[in-house]
Amino acid sequence: MENNVLEVDKLQVAFRTDKGEVVSVDEVTFQLKQGETIGIVGESGCGKSVTSLSVMRLLGRTGQIKKGTIRFDGKEITQLPEDQMRGIRGNEISMIFQEPMTSLNPVFSIGNQMLELIRLHMKMSKSEARAYAIDMLKKVGIPRAEQIIDEYPHKLSGGMRQRVMIAMALSCKPKLLIADEPTTALDVTIQAQILELMKKLRQESQTSIMIISHDLGVIAEMADKVLVMYAGQVVEEADVFTLFDDPKHPYTIGLMESIPHLEHDSQQKLYSIPGTVPHLHAMPKGCRFHQRCQHATEQCTTQKPPLLTIQGSSGHRVRCWLYQEEEQMAAGYSQNEVIA
Amino acid sequence: MPKLSENPKPLLVVEKLKKYYPINKGIISRTVGHVKAVDGIDFQIYPGETLALVGESGCGKSTTGRAIVQLDPPTEGRVIFAGQDMAALQGAELRKARTDLQIIFQDPYSSLNPRKRIGDLLAEPLLAHKLAQKSEVSQKVDEILEIVGLTKYHKSRYPHEFSGGQRQRIGIARALILQPKLIVCDEPVSALDVSIQAQVLNLLKDLQKEFQLTYLFIAHGLGAVKYISDRIAIMYLGKIVELAKTQEIFQSPRHPYTQALLHAYPIPNPHLRNRERIVMEGDVPNPANPPMGCRFHTRCPLAKEICREQTPDLTKTTHAVACHFPLV
Numbered sequence: 237m238e239n240n241v242l243e244v245d246k247l248q249v250a251f252r253t254d255k256g257e258v259v260s261v262d263e264v265t266f267q268l269k270q271g272e273t274i275g276i277v278g279e280s281g282c283g284k285s286v287t288s289l290s291v292m293r294l295l296g297r298t299g300q301i302k303k304g305t306i307r308f309d310g311k312e313i314t315q316l317p318e319d320q321m322r323g324i325r326g327n328e329i330s331m332i333f334q335e336p337m338t339s340l341n342p343v344f345s346i347g348n349q350m351l352e353l354i355r356l357h358m359k360m361s362k363s364e365a366r367a368y369a370i371d372m373l374k375k376v377g378i379p380r381a382e383q384i385i386d387e388y389p390h391k392l393s394g395g396m397r398q399r400v401m402i403a404m405a406l407s408c409k410p411k412l413l414i415a416d417e418p419t420t421a422l423d424v425t426i427q428a429q430i431l432e433l434m435k436k437l438r439q440e441s442q443t444s445i446m447i448i449s450h451d452l453g454v455i456a457e458m459a460d461k462v463l464v465m466y467a468g469q470v471v472e473e474a475d476v477f478t479l480f481d482d483p484k485h486p487y488t489i490g491l492m493e494s495i496p497h498l499e500h501d502s503q504q505k506l507y508s509i510p511g512t513v514p515h516l517h518a519m520p521k522g523c524r525f526h527q528r529c530q531h532a533t534e535q536c537t538t539q540k541p542p543l544l545t546i547q548g549s550s551g552h553r554v555r556c557w558l559y560q561e562e563e564q565m566a567a568g569y570s571q572n573e574v575i576a
Numbered sequence: 577m578p579k580l581s582e583n584p585k586p587l588l589v590v591e592k593l594k595k596y597y598p599i600n601k602g603i604i605s606r607t608v609g610h611v612k613a614v615d616g617i618d619f620q621i622y623p624g625e626t627l628a629l630v631g632e633s634g635c636g637k638s639t640t641g642r643a644i645v646q647l648d649p650p651t652e653g654r655v656i657f658a659g660q661d662m663a664a665l666q667g668a669e670l671r672k673a674r675t676d677l678q679i680i681f682q683d684p685y686s687s688l689n690p691r692k693r694i695g696d697l698l699a700e701p702l703l704a705h706k707l708a709q710k711s712e713v714s715q716k717v718d719e720i721l722e723i724v725g726l727t728k729y730h731k732s733r734y735p736h737e738f739s740g741g742q743r744q745r746i747g748i749a750r751a752l753i754l755q756p757k758l759i760v761c762d763e764p765v766s767a768l769d770v771s772i773q774a775q776v777l778n779l780l781k782d783l784q785k786e787f788q789l790t791y792l793f794i795a796h797g798l799g800a801v802k803y804i805s806d807r808i809a810i811m812y813l814g815k816i817v818e819l820a821k822t823q824e825i826f827q828s829p830r831h832p833y834t835q836a837l838l839h840a841y842p843i844p845n846p847h848l849r850n851r852e853r854i855v856m857e858g859d860v861p862n863p864a865n866p867p868m869g870c871r872f873h874t875r876c877p878l879a880k881e882i883c884r885e886q887t888p889d890l891t892k893t894t895h896a897v898a899c900h901f902p903l904v
Contacts, residue, residue, distance in 0.1 A: 456848075457849050
């Protein structure tokens with residue numbers, strides 16, 4: 237069996253709020269191999285960012301991993317003391333954030349911020365570190381890297397800042413790179429540049445990537461396998477081709493149909509999922525999607541569906557009662573003759 | 577689809593519109609230059625149609641929208657709405673014109689006053705324009721809430737109690753309550769989640785049919801635009817580089833920038849991930865100091881000598897393009 241870089245098992249994360257504790261991520265399980273890219277897709281508040289922040293253990297004072305384990309490189313990190321975690325964070329696991337405008341410190345030069353990280357984790361001298369930082373900046377396609385390194389973040393455009401973030405994130409050669417909406421704040425042409433860059437760097441370094449996005453287009457471009465999250469849970473999991481060719485969960489299907497494709501016929505009415513995402517304080521009973529689902533039955537309103545494996549597929553799993561019979565029937569017949 | 581031939585008279589004509597913002601420096605705030613946010617654009621919108629204005633951030637698309645509704649009056653050029661020059665209007669006439677010309681803003685979180693109840697927010701435009709008696713206001717507000725998919729029970733609530741999509745519906749209701757002819761939609765779905773975007777786009781489309789509305793739809797993404805617009809104008813650095821029917825823009829783009837935009841759009845189909853495409857290099861130049869000649873030449877894969885020297889004009893054809901070497 238191949239070694240997984242990251243194994244997340246039944247992760248549950250809760251936050252303390254004024255109105256009591258809320259569980260923002262529940263029963264999230266996935267594995268990530270070396271060099272593999274996993275995409276996490278979902279709407280705002282579905283828990284995709286919290287999942288990634290839990291891997292970084294950056295949940296703040298109010299957040300807490302309640303249940304489950306996160307194994308990074310074979311090591312359980314949920315209980316790791318903070319000083320050991322600091323050795324991993326930024327070094328073996330690094331992260332690119334959504335807002336390149338706010339995630340760089342405005343009062344320090346680019347070089348200053350890069351050198352801090354490189355010297356801390358890689359034990360280089362000042363001049364070595366500087367040369368290395370310039371190298372990294374060149375690698376991510378920053379022109380005039382020797383001058384840019386002494387500039388302050390406000391001098392750079394959004395795309396440039398995101399390149400600097402990527403250079404910083406990759407400078408310690410991490411085993412795992414978490415990219416939380418890395419291109420959401422950027423224009424489409426710049427987004428295309430950044431995605432190309434990430435693909436190129438992934439090929440060179442064999443880094444595992446966790447990419448989080450609300451944009452199915454970005455996920456289709458980048459990911460090998462995909463988790464679709466809704467209201468804090470994984471509702472569907474599959475490799476990228478299976479997911480886009482044959483989505484199963486009503487939410488995934490709805491999500492895909494509600495994007496106006498470039499090939500979309502403009503006379504046709506756009507499909508939209510009725511209603512809104514439920515509030516964390518008031519999660520519906522049973523399936524969390526049932527209020528917005530057109531296939532919902534009695535069972536959906538009362539019982540929580542488990543993550544069911546679609547028969548005849550490798551790792552296509554879906555959290556929906558609709559596929560329960562299919563699973564049982566398919567268990568009876570060994571052949572794949574199930575009517576979808 | 578609007579029948580362009582039956583309605584030869586445009587509802588809105590924009591002529592040589594320019595909007596410059598001064599750059600002031602020093603203790604006496606001397607003007608040292610101008611940011612040429614919009615630098616001479618022309619277009620017409622016909623009754624019942626949707627014209628989309630598409631471009632990257634800083635291309636001047638929102639400035640154009642604001643200049644049209646006279647929130648930021650243009651530096652030069654004319655905005656002619658229903659045969660009247662907006663700049664020449666004053667007092668009561670301007671007020672009247674403003675009821676016909678409404679705007680929906682991008683950010684549903686900051687465009688509603690957090691201290692006012694929804695009922696008051698929606699009644700305000702009616703009272704300000706004296707379009708309804710106090711006694712009728714409440715009923716009109718109820719009606720409009722129904723139309724945008726909310727209920728009259730929402731009237732006594734405050735904006736923070738609503739989700740992004742619902743707030744955008746309130747923004748739409750606020751524009752719609754004055755029964756305008758033209759609505760400038762300034763990125764109305766950009767801040768919303770995918771599943772909510774579709775709801776709001778459908779609502780806008782239904783309202784257009786029901787009330788014969790005309791839209792100027794401003795967007796940075798091509799997806800929503802494809803769905804809602806009849807014609808698309810592509811802007812780059814304060815100028816329109818291409819203007820054509822939606823179908824033509826998507827099927828046979830003529831400006832290299834339009835093509836690059838189409839190529840850059842991530843397609844939600846993993847089988848197409850290794851498709852051939854042009855990835856544009858570099859960033860959008862600074863609008864305070866735009867490049868000479870064609871403004872796109874610094875990033876254009878086809879740029880030649882003439883592109884650096886001469887600014888190409890937008891052709892007068894139905895598929896208008898501003899390029900020395902348009903694609904076929």
